[in-house]
Each structure stands twice: as C-alpha cells, then as structure tokens.
Amino acid sequence: MSIADNIKSLKKETDEIKVKLLAVSKTKPAEDLQQAYDAGQRLFGENTVQEMVEKQEQLPKDIEWHLIGHLQSNKVKYIAPFVSMIQSVDSIKLLKKINKHAEKNKRVIDCLLQIYIADEESKFGLGFDEVIELLRSEEFADLKNIRIRGMMGIATNTDSEKQIKDEYYELKTFFDGMKVSFFRKEESFDTLSMGMSSDYKVAIEQGSNLVRLGSTIFGGRVKKTV
Ligand SMILES: *Cc1c(COP(=O)(O)O)cnc(C)c1O
Numbered sequence: 001m002s003i004a005d006n007i008k009s010l011k012k013e014t015d016e017i018k019v020k021l022l023a024v025s026k027t028k029p030a031e032d033l034q035q036a037y038d039a040g041q042r043l044f045g046e047n048t049v050q051e052m053v054e055k056q057e058q059l060p061k062d063i064e065w066h067l068i069g070h071l072q073s074n075k076v077k078y079i080a081p082f083v084s085m086i087q088s089v090d091s092i093k094l095l096k097k098i099n100k101h102a103e104k105n106k107r108v109i110d111c112l113l114q115i116y117i118a119d120e121e122s123k124f125g126l127g128f129d130e131v132i133e134l135l136r137s138e139e140f141a142d143l144k145n146i147r148i149r150g151m152m153g154i155a156t157n158t159d160s161e162k163q164i165k166d167e168y169y170e171l172k173t174f175f176d177g178m179k180v181s182f183f184r185k186e187e188s189f190d191t192l193s194m195g196m197s198s199d200y201k202v203a204i205e206q207g208s209n210l211v212r213l214g215s216t217i218f219g220g221r222v223k224k225t226v
Contacts, residue, residue, distance in 0.1 A: 003032055004039035006217045011040060014211065019204055022066055024196070024214035026051060027221045030058045036217060037063065038073040045087075045212055049075040050202065056082055068152070068212060070124050073097040081105050087112040087152040087193055087212075090124050092134050095146060102145035111150045112193055117167040125153070128174055137153045148183070149159035150191030151175050155199055164199050175207075 001009075007023070014021045024045040025033045033044060037060060046052035047069025056065055064084035069087060073094055079086075080101035089111045090094055102109040116125030122220075126134065134140055153171040155164040175192050183189035195214040197202025204211065215221065 003035040007041045010073075010213065010217065017204065019208065021212040022068075022193075022210060022212045023217050024068065024212050025218060026054070026069075026136075026214065028218045030055055032218050033059055033063075041139060043084075045214075049078050051067075052083070053078050070105050076101045080107070080109065081142055081208040083109060085110040085112065085149065088114045088124065090114045090126050092137060095134075095143060096139065099143040099145045108147050110147050110192060112150050112152040113148060115151050115153045115171055117153040117171050118130050119158075119163070119167075120156055123154055131178065135178070138180060147188055150189055150193065151178075152193035154196070155194070155203075157198075161202060165202050168194050168199075168208065172207035172212050 010021055020043060022043045022045045023036050023041050025036070026047045033055060042062065043064050043066060045066040045068045046055065047067070049067070049071065052065055052067060056063070065082060066085045066087055067079060067083055068087045070090070071088055071094060076097045080098070086098060086109060089098070095111065098109055098111060113131055114125040115131065116123060116127055151171065153168070155167045158164065171194060172173070172192060179189055191210055192208055193210040193212060194206065194208035195211040197213050200208070200211040200213060
C-alpha cells in the first residue's frame with residue numbers, strides 16, 4: 001500500500017475512537033512526508049532536532065511537529081520557535097530550558113513527561129517517584145511558558161504481549177493518578193502517548209489517546225534510530 005493509503009486507513013481507524021495519529025517520519029525524506037500531508041496528515045514526529053528543523057523548513061507551515069527523541073538542553077533553541085509538542089521531557093533541567101526559550105519566542109510550549117516503563121536500561125524517561133518530585137518542586141511551579149499536556153511511554157521491545165499490556169496499564173493508572181493529584185483543574189492535561197507500530201492496538205486498549213506510528217505508515221527504516 002502507498003503512504004497515502006496507509007494514512008487514510010489508519011486515520012479512519014483512529015479518528016473513530018478519538019485517538020490521535022502521529023506520523024513518525026524519522027529518517028524518511030521530505031517527499032514521503034509530503035505524500036502523507038497530501039493524504040490529510042498534519043501531526044508529524046521526529047526524534048532528532050536536526051531532522052525536524054530541516055524538514056520544517058521544506059514542508060507546509062501548518063504541520064504540527066512533535067519531538068519524540070531524547071532532547072539535549074543546548075538544542076532546545078532551534079525548535080522553540082515552531083515545535084508543537086515535546087513528548088520526551090525527562091528532567092526539570094530540560095523543562096526549564098524549554099520554558100526559557102518558549103518565553104523568548106513569546107510562546108507556551110506543550111510538553112509530555114516521558115515515563116520510564118520498559119524493562120530496558122537503554123530507554124530514557126522519568127521514574128514514577130521522579131515525576132512526583134518534579135511536579136511538587138518550586139522550580140516547576142515557576143515555569144509559565146510550558147504546559148504539561150500528559151505523558152509518553154515506550155514499552156519494552158518484546159514478543160510478550162502480556163508484558164507490554166502490563167506496562168501500558170501501569171502507565172495509564174499512573175497518568176490517571178497524577179491527573180487527580182496535580183492537574184485536577186487543568187483540562188489540558190489530556191494526552192497519553194503510548195503505542196508504536198508493533199503494539200499500538202494493545203496501547204489503545206490500555207487507554208492511549210495518541211499513537212506514534214512510523215513503519216506502519218512509511219515502511220521500514222534502514223537504520224536503527226531509537
Ligand atoms: C521510532 C519511534 C516510533 C515509531 O516506531 P515504529 O515502530 O516505526 O512505529 C514511536 N515512538 C518513538 C519514541 C520512536 O522513537
């Protein structure tokens with residue numbers, strides 16, 4: 001199937017159940033993104049600042065760009081003028097940097113806290129305790145130019161559907177708890193980003209409302225990039 005066909009069928013599948021579809025376009029050329037755009041896709045995810053900036057310059061300006069890869073503090077400035085959401089926030093230090101550059105650009109930048117749920121040391125993210133510590137801190141309370149929209153998690157890369165299901169269930173439960181404890185009055189705390197090509201159906205069953213799909217839309221990638 002073509003990129004356009006993939007987008008159309010996935011959009012239909014996710015729109016019906018009010019799940020947002022993020023097209024993860026890392027390593028793919030701008031032409032591929034344009035095809036997805038022409039089929040109606042507007043949310044695109046990249047995992048490096050450099051690729052996002054290059055593609056943002058070439059592609060239509062109404063695309064909403066989501067950063068999903070590890071972000072170094074010193075690179076925030078390059079995406080702060082246009083990025084729609086940073087899904088990979090994993091420290092208060094990074095959050096402060098995002099806030100600073102959002103302020104410079106007279107913006108409020110939407111962020112997700114990336115939560116460590118996998119059984120793999122290589123993955124980034126905050127532990128449950130660290131999230132609570134961050135949300136309680138005075139440093140966090142001072143940040144006016146970021147808005148925490150929710151959480152993002154990457155499950156273990158495993159064939160065990162049970163393990164993936166358990167990890168997503170835990171994250172959904174934690175998300176609900178944090179919403180009650182810290183974001184009761186904020187309706188904008190509404191996004192739970194879980195699920196990639198291999199496991200998005202399980203993720204949706206467990207309560208995801210934003211799935212991040214790469215290879216299902218654009219085909220396989222040559223390089224391993226996660
Ligand atoms: C690459 C990537 C995806 C998409 O992976 P696919 O398996 O191609 O769907 C989703 N989330 C993150 C954080 C990624 O880095």
